[in-house]
Amino acid sequence: MDIGSRNDAVPLCSTAFVINGQQFTLELHPWVTLLDLLRGALELSGTKKGCDHGQCGACTVLIDGERINACLKLAVSLDGARITTIEGLGSPESLHPMQKAFIEHDAFQCGYCTPGQICSAIGLVSEGRVHSRADIRELMSGNLCRCGAYTNIADAIEDVMGQGRNQIREAAE
Amino acid sequence: MPIQSKAVGLPLSRVEGPLKVTGGARYAAEYFQPGMLFGVVVPATIAAGQIASIDVSAAERFAGVVKIFTHENRPSTAYRDSKWKDQVALPGHPFRPLESDRILFDGQPVALVVAESFEAARDAATLVRVHYLPEESHTDLMRAIHTSYCPPIPRAKEMMPPPPRGNAQAAFDRATNRISADYRMDGEHHNPMELFATTVLLGDDGTLTIHDKTQGSQNSQDYVCNVFGLATETVVVRNAYVGGAFGQALRPKYQLFFAVMASLDLKRSMKVEMSRREMFYLTWRPSSFQTVSLAADREGHLQAIRHHAVHATSRYEDYQENVANWSGLAYRCDNVELSYEIVKLDVSTPGDMRAPGAATGVTALEAAMDELAYEVGIDPLELRLRNFVHRDQNQDKDLTSKALHACYREGAARFGWAGRSPEPGSMRDGVDLVGWGMATGLWEASMSPAEAKVQYCANGTVVVSAAASDIGTGTYTILGQIAAECFDLQIGDVTVRLGDSTLPKTGVEGGSWTAASSGSAVQAAAKAVIATLLKHAGELHNSPLARASADEVEVAEGRLVLEANHQVGVAISEIMATAGLSSIEESAEVGPDKALARKFAAYTHSAVFVEVKVDSELGVIRVTRVVSAVAAGRILNPKTARSQILGGIVMGLGMALHEEGMIDHRTGRIVNHNLAEYHIPAHADVEDLQVIFVDEDDDKASPIGVKGLGEIGIVGVAAAISNAIFHATGKRVRSFPITIDKILESEIRQ
Ligand code: FES
Numbered sequence A: 001m002d003i004g005s006r007n008d009a010v011p012l013c014s015t016a017f018v019i020n021g022q023q024f025t026l027e028l029h030p031w032v033t034l035l036d037l038l039r040g041a042l043e044l045s046g047t048k049k050g051c052d053h054g055q056c057g058a059c060t061v062l063i064d065g066e067r068i069n070a071c072l073k074l075a076v077s078l079d080g081a082r083i084t085t086i087e088g089l090g091s092p093e094s095l096h097p098m099q100k101a102f103i104e105h106d107a108f109q110c111g112y113c114t115p116g117q118i119c120s121a122i123g124l125v126s127e128g129r130v131h132s133r134a135d136i137r138e139l140m141s142g143n144l145c146r147c148g149a150y151t152n153i154a155d156a157i158e159d160v161m162g163q164g165r166n167q168i169r170e171a172a173e
Numbered sequence B: 001m002p003i004q005s006k007a008v009g010l011p012l013s014r015v016e017g018p019l020k021v022t023g024g025a026r027y028a029a030e031y032f033q034p035g036m037l038f039g040v041v042v043p044a045t046i047a048a049g050q051i052a053s054i055d056v057s058a059a060e061r062f063a064g065v066v067k068i069f070t071h072e073n074r075p076s077t078a079y080r081d082s083k084w085k086d087q088v089a090l091p092g093h094p095f096r097p098l099e100s101d102r103i104l105f106d107g108q109p110v111a112l113v114v115a116e117s118f119e120a121a122r123d124a125a126t127l128v129r130v131h132y133l134p135e136e137s138h139t140d141l142m143r144a145i146h147t148s149y150c151p152p153i154p155r156a157k158e159m160m161p162p163p164p165r166g167n168a169q170a171a172f173d174r175a176t177n178r179i180s181a182d183y184r185m186d187g188e189h190h191n192p193m194e195l196f197a198t199t200v201l202l203g204d205d206g207t208l209t210i211h212d213k214t215q216g217s218q219n220s221q222d223y224v225c226n227v228f229g230l231a232t233e234t235v236v237v238r239n240a241y242v243g244g245a246f247g248q249a250l251r252p253k254y255q256l257f258f259a260v261m262a263s264l265d266l267k268r269s270m271k272v273e274m275s276r277r278e279m280f281y282l283t284w285r286p287s288s289f290q291t292v293s294l295a296a297d298r299e300g301h302l303q304a305i306r307h308h309a310v311h312a313t314s315r316y317e318d319y320q321e322n323v324a325n326w327s328g329l330a331y332r333c334d335n336v337e338l339s340y341e342i343v344k345l346d347v348s349t350p351g352d353m354r355a356p357g358a359a360t361g362v363t364a365l366e367a368a369m370d371e372l373a374y375e376v377g378i379d380p381l382e383l384r385l386r387n388f389v390h391r392d393q394n395q396d397k398d399l400t401s402k403a404l405h406a407c408y409r410e411g412a413a414r415f416g417w418a419g420r421s422p423e424p425g426s427m428r429d430g431v432d433l434v435g436w437g438m439a440t441g442l443w444e445a446s447m448s449p450a451e452a453k454v455q456y457c458a459n460g461t462v463v464v465s466a467a468a469s470d471i472g473t474g475t476y477t478i479l480g481q482i483a484a485e486c487f488d489l490q491i492g493d494v495t496v497r498l499g500d501s502t503l504p505k506t507g508v509e510g511g512s513w514t515a516a517s518s519g520s521a522v523q524a525a526a527k528a529v530i531a532t533l534l535k536h537a538g539e540l541h542n543s544p545l546a547r548a549s550a551d552e553v554e555v556a557e558g559r560l561v562l563e564a565n566h567q568v569g570v571a572i573s574e575i576m577a578t579a580g581l582s583s584i585e586e587s588a589e590v591g592p593d594k595a596l597a598r599k600f601a602a603y604t605h606s607a608v609f610v611e612v613k614v615d616s617e618l619g620v621i622r623v624t625r626v627v628s629a630v631a632a633g634r635i636l637n638p639k640t641a642r643s644q645i646l647g648g649i650v651m652g653l654g655m656a657l658h659e660e661g662m663i664d665h666r667t668g669r670i671v672n673h674n675l676a677e678y679h680i681p682a683h684a685d686v687e688d689l690q691v692i693f694v695d696e697d698d699d700k701a702s703p704i705g706v707k708g709l710g711e712i713g714i715v716g717v718a719a720a721i722s723n724a725i726f727h728a729t730g731k732r733v734r735s736f737p738i739t740i741d742k743i744l745e746s747e748i749r750q
């Protein structure tokens, strides 16, 4: 079982997708993950690697609006997809409401899990499944934070959801 | 100081927040250069023995591979041990990657595969074939405990137990009420979310710009220069953003060595990032075994304390931490005997992990105090109050301050402790048994030498710089606040530069000393700038400040004024224009005050109150409420300070219930080296956490009244949780983490 020569044997795959509104058509090896592509050739290092095993959520991005662990996605499988990374959500000058709320609630310390938490939180809100703070905790549990900013993250998410519909608070009452 | 602060004491948001929430903050692995190479490590798969042979031929043939380094072809490096010792090295022989064919611990790097792409290096690494001659390994602390010894070379004098005072044995034997218990803790792994990584950017002139995951850029720089014989001017180390560390990044890690080694050898820029699995193979909180014996009279006054602590270390270094000494200073007691030993195992050298020693030792002490409270038959909080002490009896010194009474009072009130029914198992919520427990926390408040530079610019902005690190602690923000306060500015007018070895000298970020040390240095440098301003003001024609001394003036609203009368003063712009200056820059250095330290000891304190709910049928434990009341001197920023304590509580929760480095002692190998099997608290585990900072004035612990917050948040948490579990279930589990199986097992045994 010699995989030593596989690089030569396997052809590059032409893959086209949109990342943060920009169209890319790339010639990719089939074994490159979306995470390594982002953090490597595309230099979009806002998406983090915390485990490379789908166990920490640091690499969470939005693919067609759905939150996905980029380390578990082979880039070539994303032909035609619309990908949004943390860089596509806002900039320091014009922050997404979720980004603003994270700053306001001090929902991070080292900041390493933060892009994943924010992408996950935005995906969570659009899923429309959250009816209580306990739901937030449960449905955000794929995103680990070793700095322990969990309660502040939940505050930030509640805040953003409240800005829209006050629905969490109502459900809690 | 201005009366109405625009900065210090305010709950300001982190200044680097906008960068961190947009992905703009760059960590060690996130620097790029065309043509850069990637390195991946091959970890050993035995815990002790020898490499018989390494076959790299298949890996070398893999497309994209540039070179494979093993002990057989590693470029030569420094010979003497002293060159390998970093600023916080331990007694013993520092680990040298690829030094020889000896294997000292599971996961030890045996090869570095360097390739044109990360994927090629990663995949080729799986093709390296290593043949080992394994030897019997010993990794079980309990089986090797008879080999424990007193470290012959102390890491630091203060870590050694003080001589016994009184006669603990006799007092214990005489006392009416006593308990004695053994506490076991498995090893823990820091697991900061960022993987250890180093990027080396090779300049055209041969200089190295290194982005390293470290808690001290200058420590990494020293290490690289010593090991590779490089001149300091040719190596710059940066750590602008650090994705958590908790002590694991105090000492240089092997990815730094490898990235520099390969870069120098191949004359290319390099990136080496560890895998999560590798993160488990080095620098961990050692497994430990402790025996605590407490005796009291019928009213609960402590008569004797004995605390014996043993923990693991490696074959090659004597890791040491202060585990037992806390028991001699937490409460009033005249008969105390503390002892401390370590055991050599076939493991990598343990290292400091958040509140090293205290997280372990205070947990045992505070669990034992709870046992004593039940033995005596008084409320656990009342027991602590009856044994309150205003002095460090270990060192026979006064304390700089100790607002622990306020922590007990305010914490208990917020928690509702008065409503506790003492009997275990007496509180219920449906099928859940409800338990309320508490514990005291303490940690030393220390300062380390630190320098800072402050530059005041004529346009009214300030630049602060120091080689300090912000590992998520809020250093950028609090140093900015201190400078803003000194010059009566908004924080937005201050720029803080950290994480760069070329900046003013600062030790590693650890021990909770950064705020006190670097903060004091910034204040001192700002005062030096003000003194220089005053000197120039005195040169003005008819200067109203001609006779003022530096400690009589301050800055208010852009003017240098008399503290006593703000009407008297000169606009800074005028002073600088007249002197023809566009900026004024001063540096200052601070360090511990030795004279004060001879008389006073300084500690932070906390009182932690916990509610747990234990499913009476399944044994599932949930921590539903935590109140932590902290006395830590002056709080520079209540928002970031609160987060530090929250983080400590969460890590303490992991220590109590989840975190367990599992070693298969038959093979000496770590079996749960990933985040699915080594459980750290997740969102769902963390419910209601409340933090209180009690007022505490301290003019001695540091010039700015700060005591530090990085560690105190975790201390006592695991004990309070275990005490709450006892209160809920009537079961004492003395082995951490307290997992469901232990709850159920103790039930069966009853
Ligand atoms: S890096 Fe993808 S889940 Fe951890």
Ligand code: FES
Binding pocket: A107, A108, A109, A110, A111, A112, A113, A114, A144, A145, A146, A147, A148, A149, B193, B243, B244, B472
């Ligand atoms: S902020 Fe550091 S890991 Fe979440």
